[in-house]
Amino acid sequence: MKEGTGVPQERNEQGYTTGRPQGGGSTATAQGAGHHEHQIELSWWRRYVFSTDHKVIGIQYMMTSLFVALFGFGLMVVMRWQLSFPGKPVPVIGPLLTAVFGANMAPGGVMTPNLYNSFGAIHGTMMIFMAIVPALFAGFGNFVVPLQLGAPDMAFPRLNMASFWSFFAGVVIMLGSFLVPGGAAKSGWTSYVPLADVADTGMGFEPILNGQTLWLIGMAFNITGSLLGSINIIATIIQLRAPGLQWMRLPVFVWSELVTAFLLLLAFPPLESAAILQLMDRLFGTSFFSPDGLVIGGRHWPVSGGGSALLWQHLFWFLGHPEVYVQILPTMGIVGEVFANNTRKPLWSYKIFVYSLLAIGFLSMVVWAHHMYMTGMGQSISTFFQIFTTVISIPSVLLGTVLLLSLWGGSIRLSTPMLFALAWLPMFGIGGLTGLPLGWTASDMVLHDTYYVIGHFHYMMAPASIMGLFAGIYYWFPKATGRMLNEFWGKVHFWMTIIFFNGVFFPMLVQGFAGVHRRWYDGGAGWQMAQPVLWLNQVMSVSAWILAVGQIPFIINFFWSIWRGRKVDSDNPWRANTLEWATPTPPGHGNFLHPVTVYRGPYEYSVPGAPRDYLPQWEGEESRVAEAKLTTV
Amino acid sequence: MELEIPYTVTARPDTGSYNAKIGIWLFLASEVMLFGGLFSAYIFLRMGATHWPHHLLNVPIGLFNTFVLITSSITMVMAWTALKMRQFQSYRRWLAATLVCGVVFLGIKSMEYKDKFHHYGVILNNGQEITGHLEMTPAEALKSPTLRILPDAEDAGSFGYQLQSIFRRPATGEEKVLEIPKSDIQWWSNFTPRYSTYLATYFTMTGLHGLHILGGLLVLGFFWGPGAKLYRTNPEHLANRVEVAGLFWHFVDLVWIFLFPTLYLL
Numbered sequence: 067m068k069e070g071t072g073v074p075q076e077r078n079e080q081g082y083t084t085g086r087p088q089g090g091g092s093t094a095t096a097q098g099a100g101h102h103e104h105q106i107e108l109s110w111w112r113r114y115v116f117s118t119d120h121k122v123i124g125i126q127y128m129m130t131s132l133f134v135a136l137f138g139f140g141l142m143v144v145m146r147w148q149l150s151f152p153g154k155p156v157p158v159i160g161p162l163l164t165a166v167f168g169a170n171m172a173p174g175g176v177m178t179p180n181l182y183n184s185f186g187a188i189h190g191t192m193m194i195f196m197a198i199v200p201a202l203f204a205g206f207g208n209f210v211v212p213l214q215l216g217a218p219d220m221a222f223p224r225l226n227m228a229s230f231w232s233f234f235a236g237v238v239i240m241l242g243s244f245l246v247p248g249g250a251a252k253s254g255w256t257s258y259v260p261l262a263d264v265a266d267t268g269m270g271f272e273p274i275l276n277g278q279t280l281w282l283i284g285m286a287f288n289i290t291g292s293l294l295g296s297i298n299i300i301a302t303i304i305q306l307r308a309p310g311l312q313w314m315r316l317p318v319f320v321w322s323e324l325v326t327a328f329l330l331l332l333a334f335p336p337l338e339s340a341a342i343l344q345l346m347d348r349l350f351g352t353s354f355f356s357p358d359g360l361v362i363g364g365r366h367w368p369v370s371g372g373g374s375a376l377l378w379q380h381l382f383w384f385l386g387h388p389e390v391y392v393q394i395l396p397t398m399g400i401v402g403e404v405f406a407n408n409t410r411k412p413l414w415s416y417k418i419f420v421y422s423l424l425a426i427g428f429l430s431m432v433v434w435a436h437h438m439y440m441t442g443m444g445q446s447i448s449t450f451f452q453i454f455t456t457v458i459s460i461p462s463v464l465l466g467t468v469l470l471l472s473l474w475g476g477s478i479r480l481s482t483p484m485l486f487a488l489a490w491l492p493m494f495g496i497g498g499l500t501g502l503p504l505g506w507t508a509s510d511m512v513l514h515d516t517y518y519v520i521g522h523f524h525y526m527m528a529p530a531s532i533m534g535l536f537a538g539i540y541y542w543f544p545k546a547t548g549r550m551l552n553e554f555w556g557k558v559h560f561w562m563t564i565i566f567f568n569g570v571f572f573p574m575l576v577q578g579f580a581g582v583h584r585r586w587y588d589g590g591a592g593w594q595m596a597q598p599v600l601w602l603n604q605v606m607s608v609s610a611w612i613l614a615v616g617q618i619p620f621i622i623n624f625f626w627s628i629w630r631g632r633k634v635d636s637d638n639p640w641r642a643n644t645l646e647w648a649t650p651t652p653p654g655h656g657n658f659l660h661p662v663t664v665y666r667g668p669y670e671y672s673v674p675g676a677p678r679d680y681l682p683q684w685e686g687e688e689s690r691v692a693e694a695k696l697t698t699v
Numbered sequence: 700m701e702l703e704i705p706y707t708v709t710a711r712p713d714t715g716s717y718n719a720k721i722g723i724w725l726f727l728a729s730e731v732m733l734f735g736g737l738f739s740a741y742i743f744l745r746m747g748a749t750h751w752p753h754h755l756l757n758v759p760i761g762l763f764n765t766f767v768l769i770t771s772s773i774t775m776v777m778a779w780t781a782l783k784m785r786q787f788q789s790y791r792r793w794l795a796a797t798l799v800c801g802v803v804f805l806g807i808k809s810m811e812y813k814d815k816f817h818h819y820g821v822i823l824n825n826g827q828e829i830t831g832h833l834e835m836t837p838a839e840a841l842k843s844p845t846l847r848i849l850p851d852a853e854d855a856g857s858f859g860y861q862l863q864s865i866f867r868r869p870a871t872g873e874e875k876v877l878e879i880p881k882s883d884i885q886w887w888s889n890f891t892p893r894y895s896t897y898l899a900t901y902f903t904m905t906g907l908h909g910l911h912i913l914g915g916l917l918v919l920g921f922f923w924g925p926g927a928k929l930y931r932t933n934p935e936h937l938a939n940r941v942e943v944a945g946l947f948w949h950f951v952d953l954v955w956i957f958l959f960p961t962l963y964l965l
Contacts, residue, residue, distance in 0.1 A: 118702075219702055221718040297725045305706050305718045335729045339736030342903065350892045352899035354740065370886070372896035377743050381736055656702050 116231075118223035119655050123230050124209030125546060127200050128539075134237060135197035136617075141189040143614050146607035148177045149589035171249055179587050183252035184277065188240065190255025191281065194389065195288050196237050198531050202396040203330070204233070204295050206538050207323045209546065211299060213646035213653065214317050216308025216662040216684075221301040229294035236288035243280035247272060251281035256386070259355035259378040263347045264362050279348055282341045289338045296327035296334075303327075308645065310664035314420070315683065317644045317668040318413065321420050322399030325427035326392050333388035333431065340381035347373075376441055383434035391430040393527055394494070395423065397534020398465055401487045404537050405469055407642045408484035409476025410679050412669040419468045422461035429458040439507045440514050448507050455505035462498055466491065481640075482556035486537035489564045493533055497525030500575060515585070518578020521571050529567040536563070536620075543624075544639050548651045549631030555623040562616025569609025573602040641680050644668050648684045708936045723943045727950050734954055737907070741900050741961065752897050754856025755818075755830075755890070757811065760865060761963040764807050768952045771800030775919075775945045782938040787930055794923045794941075797948070801916045808909055815890040815898070819848060821879060822886045834876050837889070846879045846887060901962050908958060911951045918944045 108117075117123060144163070147156050153176060156163060160175020171181040212220055220226045243250040248271045253262040257278070266276040273279075303324050307316070316324075343354040351369055355378045358371035406413050413419055435443065435451040469491060478484065500522040503509040513519060536559075543551050580599040582590045589603045590596030638647040645664070649657050662684045670681040710717050745751055778793035820830045831850040833840055840846055854860045888894050892902040922941055929937040 217705075219704055221704060221706075222722060223702070223704065225722075293726075293729050297722050297729070300725055301718055301721045304714055304721055305711055305716075306704070331725060331729050332732050335733035336736030336739075339733050339740065342737075342907065343740060346892060346899060346903050350899075350902075352892045352903070353896060354744070354899060354903075370893060370895050370899075372744065372748055374744060374747055377740055380743070381740065384736075 116227060118219070118227050120208045120212050120220045120223065120226060121546070121653060121657075123226050124205050124207070126230055127208060127233070128205035130234060130237060131197045131199075131201035131205060134192050135201065137241070138189050138193040138197055139614065139617075141185040143610055144177070145182060145185050145189070146610045148182055148587070150603045150607040152588035152591050167244070167249060180249060180252060182587050183254075184244070184250040187251045187254050187257075187281070188244070191251070191285075192237075192240060194255060194393070194527065195285065196233070196240065198393050198527060198535070199292070199330075199389070200233060201535055202400075202531065202538070203299075203323065203326050203392060204229075204292075206319070206396060206400065206542070207295070207299050207327075210538075210542060210646055211320055211323050212302060212306065213545070213649060213657060214320050214644050215303065215306055216311060216645045216648075216658065216664065217302060217306035218656045218658065220298050221305050222298050225294050226298050229291040229298065231291075232287050232294065233291035236284045236286075236291065239280055239284035239287060243277050243284065246275045246277065246280065249277055251277040253278060253281075256382055257281065257344070257378075258382075259344065259347075259375050260357070260360055260362075260367075262344060262378075263355050264367065267348070273349070279345070282345050282348070285341055286338065289334050289341070292330050292334055296330040299323055299327040300331065308662045308664050311645075311683075312664075314416075315664055315667045317399075318402035318416070318419055318423075319396070319399035321423050322395045322402075325423045326395045329388040329392050329395075329427055329430060333385045333392075336381050337385035340378060343381075344378070376438075376443060379438050379441060380435065383437045384431075386437065387434040388430045390523070390526060391426055393531045394534075395426065397490060397531055397537075398423070398469075400534045400538040400541070401469060401490045402472075403642075403644065404483045404487040404541050405472050406669040406671060407541075407640050408479045408481060408487070409473060410479070410671045411472070411476045412667075412671060414468050414471035414474070416667070416669065418464055422464040422468070425461040426458060426465070429454060429461070433458055433505075436505050436510075439510050452505060452507055456502070459498065459502060459505075466494060466498070481540075482551065482553055482560060483537045483541035485557065485560045486533045486540065489560070490530055490533040490537065493525060493529035493567075497522065497530050500525060513578060515583060516578035517574040517582045517584055520584050521574030521578055524571050524574070529564075529571065532563075532567075536560075539624075541640070542646070543627070544634045544651070545646055545649070546652055547628050547631070549627050549629075549633055550639065551627045551631060552623050555619045559616065559620040559623065562619070563613065566609045566613035566616060570606050570613060573599075573606050577602055638682070641678075643670060643680050643682045645683055648682065708933065708939060717939055719939060719943045720946075723946050727946065730950060730954075734904075734907075734957075737904050738957070738961070741904070744896050744900065748896060752895065755897070756901070756963045757814070757861045757865065758858055758963050759862045760807060760811060761959050764804055765955065765959050767800050767804050767807070768955050771797045771804070772949050772952045774800065775948050779938065779941050779945050782930075782934065782941055785934060787927075790941075791923060791927065794919060798916060798919055798923060801912055801919070805909060805912055805916075808905065812902075818890045820888065820890060820894055821846060821848060821884055823879075823883050824885050826885075829877065829879075831877075844881055846881065846884065847876055848879065849876050904958055904962065908951065908954055911954070915944070915948050915951055919948065 113119075114122060117126075144156060144159065147154075155175035156172075156177065160172070163172035163177070163181070164175055167181055171178055171184075177185075208220065208226065212218070240250075248266055251257070251262075251266070253265050262278055266278040303316075303320060343352075346352045347354050347356065347369075353369040353371050353373040355375055356367060356369045356371060356373045357375060360367040360369065360371065402413055402419060433451055433455045435447060436455045439448050439451075473488075500518070504513055504519060504522060540551055540556055543549075577590075577596075577599045580596065582593075582596050582599060586593070586596075590600055634651055637649065637651045640647070645662060648662055650659060663686070664683045665686050666681060666683055668683055670676075672679045673681055704718065705711070706718050708717060714721070774793050774796040778790050778797060781787075781789035781793055817832065818830065819833050820828060822828050829848065829850055831848045834847040834849050835843065852860060855864075890898055892899045922937070922944060926940070927937065929940070
């Protein structure tokens with residue numbers, strides 16, 4: 067701390083706050099220096115809870131969404147019991163289910179259809195909107211993006227705090243909805259109408275404090291948080307790039323966050339308007355989504371009619387499809403970072419990577435109705451969406467190809483983040499290729515609403531996204547904590563995860579071909595046609611349970627390493643080039659000790675004639691020699 | 700001391716904007732999508748509708764409100780200009796004028812809402828729709844076996860009639876009052892959102908727009924009152940804030956420019 071040394075705090079022409087003369091020491095790898103000079107002591111609450119520091123907010127996002135992910139996975143672990151052993155009391159936690167959800171929902175520890183539906187709906191909703199997206203987009207986005215840009219914080223720090231707390235309120239509401247009379251929402255993560263319009267109404271339900279209405283309210287909070295967050299990320303990327311950090315020098319992770327933020331910004335509001343319309347339907351009795359002559363339970367539903375169920379699907383999938391790319395694009399960025407760093411060579415083609423990201427971002431806005439081929443919306447519309455769905459596979463394959471070819475001729479370090487990143491490729495491949503038959507109307511007619519669909523999209527959202535998530539956690543953990551995660555237990559975690567992920571999801575593709583429907587509560591036991599593939603239910607369930615056990619090494623490793631892990635040997639333990647490694651470890655408020663200037667692109671690894679196999683972006687020609695002595699161990 | 704973020708006041712040279720201006724444009728883009736979703740829903744529902752009511756709303760009032768909002772946009776720009784020229788008193792006056800316009804708009808809007816809640820529609824068993832005003836209290840109407848209703852005049856949808864009706868209630872001809880037994884009625888209600896898809900659209904879209912006006916008024920009110928203190932320390936920062944709030948205000952006006960023809964005229 068250099069407070070009181072009398073150095074005047076001046077703002078240079080770029081507006082950066084500097085407490086010392088510029089130049090001379092623009093290579094910031096000083097170790098251990100924790101805080102920006104003019105940092106004053108904030109209260110504990112302001113520092114760790116209501117913080118405006120992007121790194122703290124990033125970690126808050128990450129921890130909250132990892133908790134939600136664990137919870138959502140826990141719901142599925144219970145559901146897998148019902149699918150394998152339908153109607154039998156859930157072992158071990160059965161009494162707990164009865165105690166928490168009541169004898170109506172889980173009599174004697176048996177899952178009722180209502181509880182099963184609640185678990186399914188909340189599993190989908192929370193995993194997608196409150197676990198994967200906040201972890202990848204907001205968690206890494208907040209922590210890493212300003213660092214990679216050379217910025218002191220996000221463009222709007224207080225707005226950043228507001229978006230986290232808005233998201234957090236959404237999580238609390240969604241979790242709390244289990245405790246209201248009648249339980250949480252039961253209409254699936256898509257909340258299809260008119261089912262969702264009439265669900266959780268009438269006898270035994272509160273007018274507002276019921277599952278489906280709370281689902282809408284929770285989503286509204288979550289959407290608001292996402293919107294504010296994406297505005298912040300985009301504004302930060304546009305405005306706070308360090309001097310010399312031109313667009314084509316941005317790390318691919320920043321690009322992926324930029325495209326993702328635009329998708330969230332433009333695709334989420336229509337879902338918000340859809341949620342408003344459904345709230346109107348539920349609270350004020352309008353008929354936006356109720357068609358003429360709607361009969362529920364033999365009774366004419368008392369509304370004016372004139373609405374359209376298809377309208378909800380259009381509005382929902384206008385978000386829902388870009389949402390898929392919101393989940394996968396940040397992992398592409400993470401995998402790109404980890405690949406370049408661990409192959410010690412540049413990405414095979416940075417430009418193709420970036421342009422493919424942009425192309426995917428654009429095309430993902432015009433493919434939404436491929437979820438709706440079976441609604442009878444018309445052949446010409448189906449054809450339109452079939453064409454664009456097929457077209458979007460081109461940039462996706464290009465991205466995969468760039469990453470695959472980046473491995474060619476590299477001296478690959480099989481560190482834990484690299485293992486996860488490597489495993490991302492085949493998972494992304496399976497997820498993408500199994501999507502093609504669903505994108506074509508003819509084959510979709512057979513596969514629609516079967517377990518094949520579940521298998522396909524989980525390959526994208528679970529194995530692929532989560533491989534990227536873990537790659538990012540293992541890669542950036544040292545920057546956040548100053549300590550490394552244990553490599554051995556990291557590898558145990560990796561093998562447990564990759565093997566049993568496939569054990570869960572590959573059989574779904576097989577079952578789907580056999581015609582097993584995705585919404586059967588008994589896992590197909592009551593259907594003659596499903597009998598030959600019924601044994602796969604046990605395979606999947608056992609895999610899911612072992613997968614759960616396989617996360618224990620990670621959880622222990624994570625918390626143990628925060629306090630007891632091996633300390634990093636320098637500020638740049640992975641010998642990486644991007645700007646986040648130019649900060650002290652862990653970075654203090656304000657991040658950089660000196661204003662950074664960027665001299666080159668992000669992936670100049672193994673440049674012939676260079677003193678080392680990496681050339682950090684922040685090193686000028688004149689400082690390189692001195693720097694080499696400082697950081698090469 | 701808060702951490703200083705670059706370009707909060709001055710523009711970044713290569714983008715030509717300060718941070719908040721980028722932020723508000725992004726926010727407005729998302730707002731375009733929000734209202735865009737609602738307008739799409741409107742088009743979708745109207746295309747599928749068998750019947751779509753016309754001239755339910757009072758066009759002269761809507762037109763007047765449109766002028767009120769456009770005026771407020773002009774005074775908003777004047778407020779910002781005054782601030783840029785460092786004429787603080789003038790800034791406060793123009794901003795106050797903007798606030799007054801916003802309040803007038805909301806006041807007229809709530810009168811229109813109230814008017815709708817006192818307007819009734821009856822759908823007979825044969826599908827015929829009769830609209831008009833109850834000649835009894837709503838409480839009586841709930842109990843009574845017949846509805847006494849004064850139907851709207853033939854030319855109730857014309858501009859001249861609507862203009863007149865703002866200032867005086869049409870003369871009640873007792874002979875025109877209809878007595879309809881409830882056994883002939885399929886459905887009757889006042890004009891609330893649940894009455895028809897059209898009214899549901901009307902209340903939802905104008906309601907959301909009204910909330911935006913209200914939010915804008917709160918922000919502008921802050922910059923008129925406590926927020927204006929910033930003028931003493933950093934007038935350029937205040938001017939930026941007012942500019943950003945003004946952009947939002949113009950956007951809300953623009954939404955109304957689309958809402959008015961969509962709901963009142965088409």
